[in-house]
Amino acid sequence: MAKIEIYRQKRVDGGIRTGFSVDGARLLQHLQAGSPEPDPALEWFIDIRCTVRGKGPASESEAQTWLTEHSEFLRDALRAAADDIPVGIDADLWPHIQEINAPKGWKVVVAYSAIKRVDGRQMASHLRAWAKQFNSVARKLAA
């Protein structure tokens, strides 16, 4: 079994980092820069956590291929999480975790958290925005 995480997280300085990791090791990432004064504290994060049969991608190119092959499912997972979001997201240490209908042999959850209380619609818009830009963001990811 391999644990694959695709994550997107917004920093207080306005930067947004997107990353791809396998079994805890980061293979790909991209930081869309925020303000010139870096502030690494997070405002919110979204994870797509996949547990899949067999070995996960082991290199940058394999990770890119994996993302391309599964992009439709991953975008649908984000949209499904957005559709089922609660009205208010309490500021809590623990993220909301939503299980997604996944292919056989896979277990997939979308986890998201906001550090300050946010309107559910706001978090849903972050999920949908990522779904919409998923392919263009994925192409920017590099080792």
Place this chain on the structure above:
Amino acid sequence: MAVGRVFDTNYLIGAWNRHGPPQSLTEARERAKQFLNTMGSGGILSPIRLEFLSGARTKQELRLYDAFLDQFEVLDLAAKRQRGVRAEDWTEAERLVRRVPPDGKPRHLADCLIRAIANRLGVEVLTNDAGFPRG
């Protein structure tokens, strides 16, 4: 390196106290594993480790804290070419300490150092600490 996310001390304290403090080494390890399972992968930084340890009030509590913390990857110690706290981290931490906010609130050394290391390693910090030095 683990996912680019670091749990600040207040998150670790939240995990520790979530269902009452662990009473055994096994419970302490399990608490950390449950936390990591819920939060997704991530790690800590060496000042966060020390800050957490500094809260121990007895030797037994210190042992439990060690068992809990051992489950977390210390990202600045794991980074092969950028190992540990470096001189540039102290320089950056001092720059942050010297930025007096309009409300005059004191800056905390650990928070400034955490921010400096996080910036260098390119990781983000999960913190609910209002005192975390802002940009």
